[in-house]
Structure formats: C-alpha cells, structure tokens
Amino acid sequence: MSEDRIISEVESFTRPVVDDMGLELVEVQFRRQGGSWLLQLFIDREGGVTVDDCASLSRQVSAYLEVEDIIEHAYTLEVSSPGAERPLKKNEDFLRFSGRKARIKLRDPLDGQRVFVGLLAGLKENMLLLDVDGQQMNIELGAIKRARLVL
Secondary structure (H helix, E strand, O other): OOHHHHHHHHHHHHHHHHHHOOOEEEEEEEEEEOOEEEEEEEEEOOOOOOHHHHHHHHHHHHHHHHHHOOOOOOOEEEEEOOOOOOEOOOHHHHHHOOOOEEEEEEEEEEOOEEEEEEEEEEEEOOEEEEEEOOEEEEEEHHHEEEEEEOO
16 A cells, blocks of 8 residues: 555544544654654644643554554554644644744745745635735745744
C-alpha cells in the first residue's frame, strides 16, 4: 500500500476517535526516517494535549493497525502535539490563530517571492489576509502550499 493510502486509512479511522476524545487531528505523516518508517499523528486541543491523551490515542491506533494490518513492514508509531510551530491546514486554523505570526509558502511565486512571514489577519472569501511588515496581503487559499505558525 502506498504512503498516501496508508495516511488516508489512518486518518479515516483516527478522526472520529480523536473527535470523541475532544481533540483535533492536526496531521498524519508516514515517511522514512533514517533506515526505518515512522507513522506520526499530531493532535491538539485548546489548552494543549497531555501525555495521557497521546498514550490513549496511541493504544487505540496501535490496536486498529494490528487488526487491519495495513502497513506491511516495520514502523514506529508516534503520537504528539504539533508544537508551537504547528501547521495551519484548515480555514479554521487561520481564523483561530489570527494575530499570530505565520510562515506561508506558496505553490507559485507572487511578486517574485514564494515565502511570506507575517501576522495572520483573517479570511475574506477565498483569501488569507496576512500583514507583512505593515502591508496587508491577500493570498488565495488555493495558492498556499504550506503554512505554519512561527515563534
């Protein structure tokens, strides 16, 4: 099974479990790290997550993966908080963290530049409002390749 398919399967199982726990599934990654495979689940909630949250989800996901056997080779499962520089993936993320500093990487250059760092200033229609050094930019949401908070 491909990495994308594994991520999709894990997300499909995990999302309702995380919702029931009062948590948010921020991201699932499955990739090679060094010579081995790593399955990472990043969870969050207002006020942060606890070690017990991570351990509980890890047990549930481990049991599911053991029964379903969707990963055919050895891997390590890691469940953690996305950290202070968490990715921004959904429209709600851009709104929730309005006023915070973010790094936005675009698919294609805008005014000759692909990376912008500024304060999140909300959403308007299909545009992210970003304050970069006092100048407001309107960035089409579909043009964003990656976005994350920065300290």
